[in-house]
Amino acid sequence: MILHRHCPLCKSSDLSGLALDTRRRGPHISRVKCENCGLVFANPMADAQELEKYYTEYYEKDHYQAVDYKDLI
Numbered sequence: 001m002i003l004h005r006h007c008p009l010c011k012s013s014d015l016s017g018l019a020l021d022t023r024r025r026g027p028h029i030s031r032v033k034c035e036n037c038g039l040v041f042a043n044p045m046a047d048a049q050e051l052e053k054y055y056t057e058y059y060e061k062d063h064y065q066a067v068d069y070k071d072l073i
Ligand SMILES: [Zn+2]
Pocket: 007, 008, 009, 010, 011, 012, 034, 035, 036, 037, 038, 039
């Protein structure tokens, strides 16, 4: 997990909470907005190890398997 204290674009520390998805499993469930430049980004942000785990384990078993997307493509 990477917790940003500053905006990755303009480096401002003026960040405010924007959205939180409490139903979704996996990384990227919270968003913050930079009040200086307007960038909205996931924070905390998943690191490479978390993304690898998510895409190899949860991704296939979460929403997409429920709709049998593999049968559609
Ligand atoms: Zn910014």
